[in-house]
Amino acid sequence: xxxxxxxxLAIKQQLKIHYRLSNGMxxxxxxxxxxxxxxxxxVPDFNLEEELAAAGEFLLEPAMPLPPRKIGRDELAAMTGxxxxxxxxxxxxDE
Numbered sequence: 001x002x003x004x005x006x007x008x009l010a011i012k013q014q015l016k017i018h019y020r021l022s023n024g025m026x027x028x029x030x031x032x033x034x035x036x037x038x039x040x041x042x043v044p045d046f047n048l049e050e051e052l053a054a055a056g057e058f059l060l061e062p063a064m065p066l067p068p069r070k071i072g073r074d075e076l077a078a079m080t081g082x083x084x085x086x087x088x089x090x091x092x093x094d095e
Contacts, residue, residue, distance in 0.1 A: 001073070003049050005080035007033035017076075018059040018068075021051045031063050 010017050010029045017029040025039045027048055035048050058076050061068040 001052070001077045001080055001082040003029075003035060003052050005082055006052065006076070007035065009076075009080050013079075014063040016061040016063075018061065019052065019055040019057070021046060022054060027051065 006017055006029050009015065010031055011033045014031045016031060019027055021027055021037070023046065025037050028036050028038065030036060037044065037048075056073050057070055058073070059068050059070050
């Protein structure tokens with residue numbers, strides 16, 4: 001899963017996607033697909049792509065007035081369609 005996948009998902013589903021950086025700051029990918037670090041005051045000494053690779057939990061904040069929800073890396077990867085992460089197939093029985 002790459003930052004471009006997260007950006008595409010945020011735009012397509014009109015979400016803000018939050019994840020923590022190793023230095024305690026937070027990255028927010030907006031509904032416009034822009035990755036922001038609100039607490040950043042100077043030139044960063046980290047790479048958002050590398051920080052995303054280390055992130056294990058994400059907060060999805062819908063643009064509509066719905067409560068945000070936390071999800072794990074696997075669920076977010078499944079939402080982005082990342083083929084690098086195995087996703088269990090669900091079969092439905094016909095009645």
